[in-house]
Amino acid sequence: METINKIALLERLDDTVELHIADAVALFQNRDNAFLNRPSATGGWSITQCLDHLNSYGHYYFPRMREKLLSAPHVDKEDFTSTRLGAYFTRMMDPVTGKRKYKAFKGHIPPPGMDSVEVIAEFLRQQEELLFLLREGLHKDLDAIRIPVSILPFIRLKIGDVFQFIIAHNERHMQQAKRNLVPQSIY
Template sequence: MKTVNKKELLQSLEDQVEAHIADAIALFQNRDDAFLNRSSATGGWSIAQCLDHLNSYGHYYLPRMRKQLATAQLVQKQGFTSTWLGDYFTKMMDPETGKRKFKAFKGHIPPSELDSAAVVREFIRQQEELLYLLRAGLDRDLDAVRIPVSILPLIRMKIGDVLRFIIAHDERHMQQAKRNLIPQCIY
């Protein structure tokens, strides 16, 4: 696997998270329940369901990453080397490289009616925590810290791969949520 500059990787991921926060605030915050819970015109998830699905993964991964980073040794390592599994999962979720649709795993399927304000608020909070974790990763060894995979906890991925996967997954569903805006917006 190819080694990348850790600082550049984390900055790229941070830029994506900042964009997710900005979009959530500008497009979803302060919208009413009817708007955010409206099913997609194609029969897919509503905006609130997309964000709630992402929140469910955040509930699993964020505490584990926070705990592992808090106890990881400080290092001045400049690189990060992804594993084949980390690359595979990230490419599978990235909207640019992963064009296949997937069924959500049990425990990550959102209900149809949600308290959309709470869902949006939690999504923004989780994205802000993700920013904190990315910044904390600057002086940690992203190759050494391992996190159990939510769907199969026996498999532990490098935290750098988990960050890449989570943010690609977030981007995939943010694009899905934003597609729901087009038929609903009146300009």
């Protein structure tokens, strides 16, 4: 378990979310539906499916996080200590440390052929909400707020761990989506 500066953590996560928004706008937003729904050359998900998968997690986590953050007292605690389980989940999803492929859980498997305009608009809306939640977290105790895990609701992670997991998961699938832009691309 590692204790880190809360402000530095949230600023780093905020920067990553800002990058995801910029990439989604620059790389995906003005592409046609057929291109965005084209399956990966390796048989994986299309760009739209990658983003819809992320949206499914946002639909679960963000309302719960918002409710807990807005009802939590204002606290000027400077540090956050990740749990072993939270750090493990984050390492699993991080594209640098989690090289293994995972099968998506039921309820998070995106169908083919979706409306890419709607999926991208929802992704951007959710990323803006995530920025709001991160910024709310600046004045809250990230160790005290617990959020149930989507696949195992009886497990409740610290909200600081949930932030790290969600953003690592987002990065993993943003990289996957970007690989679909050009076959054999550098992403």
